[in-house]
Amino acid sequence: MIVPQIPPGPEAVADHYDELDPVYRRLWGEHVHHGLWATGRETPVEAVEALVDTVGDRLRLAPGEACVDIGCGYGSTARRLAATRGVRVIGITLSAEQARHAAAHPAAGVEVRRGDWLDNGLRAASFDAAWAIESSEHMVDKPRFFAEAHRVLSPGGRLVVCAWLSGSGASGWRVRHLLEPICREGRLPSMGTREEYEAMAEAAGFAVEGYEDVSRRVARTWTICARRALVALLRDRESRRLARRGRNRDFLRTLPRLVLAYRTGAMRYGILTLSTARADEDGVPGTSGTGPSAPRD
Template sequence: MIVPKVPSTAADVAVHYDELDLAYRRIWGEHVHHGYWRTGRESPAEAADALVAEVEARLALEPGQTLCDIGCGYGATAARIAARHDVDIIGLTLSAAQEKIANARPSPRFTCLRRDWLHNDLPDASCDRAYAIESSEHMVDKARFFAQAARVLRPGGRLVVCAWLEGEGARAWEIRHLLEPICREGRLPGMGSRADYVNMAADAGFSLRDYEDASARVRRTWTICLQRFAGSMISDPALRRLALSPRTQNRSFILSLPRLILALRTGAMRYGIFLWEKAGPPIAPASNAATGR
């Protein structure tokens, strides 16, 4: 586990996304996650939606199920899944800016709550499926992340996690100059390895059903972001002010764009897609118990 020398809290993560809200939406769009390139010919928007499709396929959704989107961002992923399936989704985010946009979506089967997943207060066994797309990295206590997922999911429930991971065998210089700064600048309290995630999930009662190292399919994301950021610094005065203002606490994340490109190229950082299943036979879903509808 990579742990930066400067610790990050849930409050730090909330400030990061609230403060950089303008940058995230203008540079990348409504999805706060990587794109997934199957052929290499997809547009960035198509690639972002392709990652959602990868998550959907692993969830194996059935009509009437209740899902939890752990770290739902602006709600784009949840809204798309709810539009394509007869399911209800409850999303959690730490960011006030994200909550506002997520709840403004015309998606009656999706509800966003501003709440810390580690203290989510959702009822036991209230969800059939859960997914976390690049949010587990922001969890201060990753073992508790899995324990809460096991508590909230019904027996036989599925958990899909897309995660930034420490590469196996990352060299000392890569840890010092790439991974630790990425954690610090991106407000990641820690970056686990594939083995760390597998072990913590097993301790929480999950069985691993599938894993994909999608590093090569997603790494184009950061080259596109860096190119767009460079162009925006010329053409977008609001973004330029945000990036250059000494009052912007999280502007150092800009420095992580080249680090992320290099870390994914060298293998110091990996991008993994996990599918876990909670032990026990599935039980009939309750009627929208998690959302209160």
């Protein structure tokens, strides 16, 4: 597990996204995650939607199911899956700015709450499916992240995790000059490997159904962001003003690190598909997803 010298807490993560809110939306839009390219000819908007659709496919979402979006950002993923798959979604974000933006863009079947996933207040066994797209990296306690997901899912529930991962065996300069600074500048308390993620998921009670390394298909996200940032700095006075702020400077320094981290294999991007045991497998009475609005037991 890669851990920065001073691991950030949830307040620092929330502050990061609140302060960088205008930068993220200027450079990339309302989906705060990588794009997924199949042919290389997709636009960035098509690529980010392709990643969302891939998550929906891995979850085998069906109309009417109750879902939770762990670290939902602006709610764009929740809105797309609610519209295209007919599911009901509760999204949770630490960021006040993201929650405010989501509230200004309501959608049928979607509710975005500001809160901490590690203390989410949701009722046990009340969801059919859950996903975490690039949010587990921000969790201080990753075993508890998986444990909470297992707790809120009903028997037979599914979880998909899209995660920034450390390449197995990454060491030396790759850790010192790429992964540790990426964690520090991106407010990631730690970055795990595929093996560590699978071990934590299994310890929480999940069965690993599948894993896909899509690093090559997502890496161009950062070359596009770096190019857009450079053009904005050259052409736009407001972008230059924003760039002078401390955390924005950190973000701009992280862009070339991310490009190099993918090119060297120091960082990987994985899609992990997990499931809970069904009632007839563990003896627990079956529980359908009856809706996520009730308080935690």
